[in-house]
Amino acid sequence: MEIIKQEVLIIGGGLAGMRAAIETSSQLDTAIIAKIHPARSHSGAAQGGIAASLGNSQADSWEEHMFDTVKGGDYLGDQDSIEILVKEAPENIYELEHMGAAFSRTKDGKIAQRPFGGHSNPRACYAADLTGHILLHTLYEQLIKRKIKIYNEYYLLSLILRNGIAAGIVVYDIKSGELVIFQSKAIVFATGGYGRAFKITSNAHTNTGDGLSIIYRAGLPLEDLEFVQFHPTGLYKQGILVTEGARGEGGYLLNKDAERFMQKYAPKMMEIAPRDIVARAIQTEIDDGRGIDGKDYVHLDLRHLGGEKILELLPQIHELALMFSGVDCIKKPIPIQPTAHYSMGGIPVDINCRVIKDKNNTIVPGLFAAGECACVSVHGANRLGCNSLLEAVVFGRRAGKTVLNFIKEFNFIDLPDNCLDLAKEEINTFLTPRGTEILADIRDDLQYTMTKNCGVFRKEEELRTALETIKKLKTRFGFVKITDKSKIYNTELLEAIELGHILDFAEVIVVGAILRKESRGGHFRKDFPRRDDENWLKHTLAYYSKDGPTFDYKAVKITKFQPQERKY
Numbered sequence: 001m002e003i004i005k006q007e008v009l010i011i012g013g014g015l016a017g018m019r020a021a022i023e024t025s026s027q028l029d030t031a032i033i034a035k036i037h038p039a040r041s042h043s044g045a046a047q048g049g050i051a052a053s054l055g056n057s058q059a060d061s062w063e064e065h066m067f068d069t070v071k072g073g074d075y076l077g078d079q080d081s082i083e084i085l086v087k088e089a090p091e092n093i094y095e096l097e098h099m100g101a102a103f104s105r106t107k108d109g110k111i112a113q114r115p116f117g118g119h120s121n122p123r124a125c126y127a128a129d130l131t132g133h134i135l136l137h138t139l140y141e142q143l144i145k146r147k148i149k150i151y152n153e154y155y156l157l158s159l160i161l162r163n164g165i166a167a168g169i170v171v172y173d174i175k176s177g178e179l180v181i182f183q184s185k186a187i188v189f190a191t192g193g194y195g196r197a198f199k200i201t202s203n204a205h206t207n208t209g210d211g212l213s214i215i216y217r218a219g220l221p222l223e224d225l226e227f228v229q230f231h232p233t234g235l236y237k238q239g240i241l242v243t244e245g246a247r248g249e250g251g252y253l254l255n256k257d258a259e260r261f262m263q264k265y266a267p268k269m270m271e272i273a274p275r276d277i278v279a280r281a282i283q284t285e286i287d288d289g290r291g292i293d294g295k296d297y298v299h300l301d302l303r304h305l306g307g308e309k310i311l312e313l314l315p316q317i318h319e320l321a322l323m324f325s326g327v328d329c330i331k332k333p334i335p336i337q338p339t340a341h342y343s344m345g346g347i348p349v350d351i352n353c354r355v356i357k358d359k360n361n362t363i364v365p366g367l368f369a370a371g372e373c374a375c376v377s378v379h380g381a382n383r384l385g386c387n388s389l390l391e392a393v394v395f396g397r398r399a400g401k402t403v404l405n406f407i408k409e410f411n412f413i414d415l416p417d418n419c420l421d422l423a424k425e426e427i428n429t430f431l432t433p434r435g436t437e438i439l440a441d442i443r444d445d446l447q448y449t450m451t452k453n454c455g456v457f458r459k460e461e462e463l464r465t466a467l468e469t470i471k472k473l474k475t476r477f478g479f480v481k482i483t484d485k486s487k488i489y490n491t492e493l494l495e496a497i498e499l500g501h502i503l504d505f506a507e508v509i510v511v512g513a514i515l516r517k518e519s520r521g522g523h524f525r526k527d528f529p530r531r532d533d534e535n536w537l538k539h540t541l542a543y544y545s546k547d548g549p550t551f552d553y554k555a556v557k558i559t560k561f562q563p564q565e566r567k568y
């Protein structure tokens with residue numbers, strides 16, 4: 001079989017992957033591998049903005065941005081990474097601006113900034129409510145300009161390690177159904193998030209956390225996976241996102257009595273308190289019977305902003321609410337409920353985006369990760385809005401720079417003879433007849449149990465129900481029937497592979513949540529409602545074993561801010 005030699009391979013064409021590729025392509029032969037066209041990556045769905053302490057509408061500083069991020073993350077974030085994130089933010093924004101990103105402007109022509117949850121100053125730079133779309137296309141233009149190779153509709157199946165060093169990958173060409181081996185000096189994972197593990201989610205169908213399970217199956221750890229972010233305002237029933245920018249611009253949250261209930265939960269910051277707090281407030285109102293008409297939703301009211309402001313600053317929200325809920329938000333409040341949104345955890349990396357394999361921060365040579373799939377732990381236990389696009393850009397660029405420094409010392413490594421085995425076996429088992437279980441049923445049951453039993457509020461017995469369900473579903477998955485045996489665009493096969501990924505990392509989320517007997521940021525245990533710094537101020541590392549994940553823990557880096565009680 002042909003082996004394609006490629007100095008640098010970036011897996012994922014979202015914001016993080018593209019930004020890394022732009023950096024490495026200046027000196028090295030670089031290619032992006034992506035399962036969907038890069039411009040369709042989930043980054044393009046980002047609405048509200050990207051954070052930086054530019055201070056364009058009110059004085060601001062990186063120190064304040066750092067403190068807000070540390071506190072927002074409930075003190076689990078690594079403060080050395082957070083310092084890098086916030087200090088490098090302004091130069092990254094100006095760089096994007098100079099590449100041509102059309103940010104919204106203040107009257108005197110500066111980049112406009114809106115308030116956002118948990119940020120103490122207006123810090124979100126935005127392009128109306130289409131920020132991700134604008135940034136993704138700006139970077140895509142740079143890929144074209146630099147003639148960076150893109151392997152479009154190529155699906156990463158497995159990582160090839162030799163003696164603990166990353167040597168290459170095996171990829172499935174979706175168009176032809178053929179397997180392809182790539183040999184590489186540096187491999188950067190930028191495969192994004194995993195919201196599709198949940199029934200109610202803001203995430204695209206492609207967000208199935210493939211990169212996480214591929215790393216986990218290769219024997220490397222996953223960090224802090226129990227920390228899942230539930231965004232407070234998803235459209236009722238589907239979970240499609242209504243940006244926090246809508247509250248940043250002044251939107252109210254109302255219960256069935258038309259009460260602005262955030263007064264009870266975060267009297268100072270009200271609707272723009274951090275997401276974990278607002279999501280819990282909404283869920284409490286619903287659980288206590290104060291949802292609208294006793295149902296599972298509350299109202300987001302924008303009417304007082306006026307039609308002109310809504311259409312200028314939140315045009316996409318106006319359209320989404322109309323299209324998916326039949327609500328014209330100029331005239332009526334929008335029905336919303338919390339929605340699975342973001343992964344705080346991921347592939348553990350150091351501040352230079354090098355993948356690490358244990359609590360001593362031992363690196364895996366040749367392997368890097370950036371963006372949502374990575375855990376450099378800038379978000380700790382709860383991410384602040386607008387810090388994720390920022391992370392993708394800042395650490396995407398950083399990953400690229402690290403590769404440039406690293407690769408000088410490196411040669412291609414010979415691939416082991418059996419490097420295709422894992423991928424071949426995966427494809428063949430699915431294509432060999434083995435039962436009558438229906439793929440969509442298993443996926444529905446999995447997503448249902450994750451939303452119901454591993455959601456905004458968690459409890460031991462519910463988490464145990466989720467774990468038992470996952471184990472049963474894994475057994476059923478062994479008998480799943482794939483009817484399409486064809487090679488070209490076999491999307492049924494791909495969905496099966498993706499479901500296998502979700503089953504693996506969902507188990508890590510749930511077991512990690514059972515073990516973490518405290519409440520911190522996005523992980524709230526009703527049976528352990530307090531943060532417990534004495535026992536749990538540490539990162540989780542989960543490793544694969546055939547009987548389920550095994551765990552180790554890693555110290556949190558605290559530099560400037562000692563943990564305090566978190567009030568808003």
Ligand SMILES: Cc1cc2nc3c(=O)[nH]c(=O)nc-3n(C[C@H](O)[C@H](O)[C@H](O)COP(=O)(O)OP(=O)(O)OC[C@H]3O[C@@H](n4cnc5c(N)ncnc54)[C@H](O)[C@@H]3O)c2cc1C
Nearest residue numbers: 012013014015016035043048049156192371372386388389
């Ligand atoms: C609706 C929505 C709105 C958001 N709004 C904001 C916001 O306003 N501000 C903010 O800061 N953050 C926001 N976020 C979060 C932010 O958009 C993401 O965290 C960030 O864009 C992730 O970028 P990424 O490059 O890591 O991943 P993605 O943009 O998700 O890209 C992942 C890439 O990996 C590829 N890939 C995945 N698996 C494979 C595989 N097996 N083989 C090959 N390729 C693969 C995909 O094709 C894709 O190209 C939002 C998220 C959502 C869902």
